[in-house]
Amino acid sequence: MQAAVKISQLHKQFGNLTALSEVDFEIPKGSFFGLLGPNGAGKSTLINIIAGLVRASSGSVSVMGYDVVRNWRQARQCLGVVPQELVVDPFFTVSEMLRLQAGYFGCKSSAWIEELLEILNLSDKANTNLQELSGGMKRRVLIAQALVHKPDVVVLDEPTAGVDVELRQVLWKFIKQLHENGHTIVLTTHYLEEAEALCEKLAIIDNGKLVALDTKAALLARASDRFLCISLNNSDISNLPSLIKAKVESFIDDQLVLRLHKTQDEIGSILEGLLAANIRFSDLHIKEASLEDVFLSLTGKEKA
Ligand SMILES: Nc1ncnc2c1ncn2[C@@H]1O[C@H](COP(=O)(O)OP(=O)(O)OP(=O)(O)O)[C@@H](O)[C@H]1O
Numbered sequence: 611m612q613a614a615v616k617i618s619q620l621h622k623q624f625g626n627l628t629a630l631s632e633v634d635f636e637i638p639k640g641s642f643f644g645l646l647g648p649n650g651a652g653k654s655t656l657i658n659i660i661a662g663l664v665r666a667s668s669g670s671v672s673v674m675g676y677d678v679v680r681n682w683r684q685a686r687q688c689l690g691v692v693p694q695e696l697v698v699d700p701f702f703t704v705s706e707m708l709r710l711q712a713g714y715f716g717c718k719s720s721a722w723i724e725e726l727l728e729i730l731n732l733s734d735k736a737n738t739n740l741q742e743l744s745g746g747m748k749r750r751v752l753i754a755q756a757l758v759h760k761p762d763v764v765v766l767d768e769p770t771a772g773v774d775v776e777l778r779q780v781l782w783k784f785i786k787q788l789h790e791n792g793h794t795i796v797l798t799t800h801y802l803e804e805a806e807a808l809c810e811k812l813a814i815i816d817n818g819k820l821v822a823l824d825t826k827a828a829l830l831a832r833a834s835d836r837f838l839c840i841s842l843n844n845s846d847i848s849n850l851p852s853l854i855k856a857k858v859e860s861f862i863d864d865q866l867v868l869r870l871h872k873t874q875d876e877i878g879s880i881l882e883g884l885l886a887a888n889i890r891f892s893d894l895h896i897k898e899a900s901l902e903d904v905f906l907s908l909t910g911k912e913k914a
Pocket residue numbers: 624627629647648649650651652653654655656694
């Protein structure tokens with residue numbers, strides 16, 4: 611199957627700084643794909659190269675089979691990018707900008723523009739100058755702008771940064787619908803719960819290098835630990851058996867969290883240890899490792 615986006619041996623140098631190095635992977639057609647990485651990892655640089663806004667130092671990228679440099683016109687027609695930066699043209703109203711963009715792609719249908727304005731709750735701002743919009747409203751316009759030509763591949767670079775709860779929900783419902791209709795979705799976000807809930811496959815970039823490429827299930831399965839969370843009846847754990855003490859991840863407000871190895875059956879002996887030390891508890895549950903835990907271990911960062 612042809613990839614929606616094919617990234618081959620991509621390298622990007624900004625002066626002495628290597629922003630991307632030997633990045634090589636494919637984003638499958640029709641997938642909901644997550645692109646994760648810490649600040650400065652190279653995500654936006656990669657997206658800007660896909661969008662044809664930044665030239666790669668070496669390597670190549672194609673969108674739906676079209677090289678983004680040699681066949682840039684066709685590649686751009688297949689692609690809609692919601693940029694991370696909120697840059698808008700101050701000389702146009704919302705409606706003018708969307709019509710202009712649609713015209714650029716040769717789209718005549720104004721019904722779709724009306725629908726986009728409606729879905730993104732922008733109808734009453736249609737005749738407002740872009741400069742007069744709030745940050746969240748500008749974000750909505752950039753989303754609409756990326757979708758005017760109904761592109762096969764939709765790339766969203768941190769679309770929910772600084773966005774209110776309502777738009778976040780509206781946006782996810784809409785994006786899920788686009789995905790169900792066959793569009794490929796590529797999402798960059800620092801909200802890892804969001805990525806965990808939405809993405810089927812993920813790439814993790816760190817320091818310009820690809821450090822993981824896998825399905826969500828396989829990434830989650832990489833975590834070797836899980837957590838036993840115990841609500842204690844009081845905050846005295848001075849006589850905690852040393853076997854249990856060695857497993858303490860955190861102890862805040864009578865909530866004791868122990869880090870357990872996934873493959874070892876330790877819960878019985880922990881409970882026996884607590885009872886023997888006369889430490890009483892009112893509740894306990896297991897928390898499986900999240901995408902955040904896997905992300906932190908892969909990027910070498912510790913949990914705050
Ligand atoms: N135009 C540029 N000139 C010089 N350096 C740049 C330029 N654009 C990006 N960089 C550098 O390239 C590296 C990657 O930046 P990039 O914006 O791709 O990171 P990111 O993963 O999108 O980070 P964030 O999560 O903060 O958005 C950073 O070190 C950044 O300072």
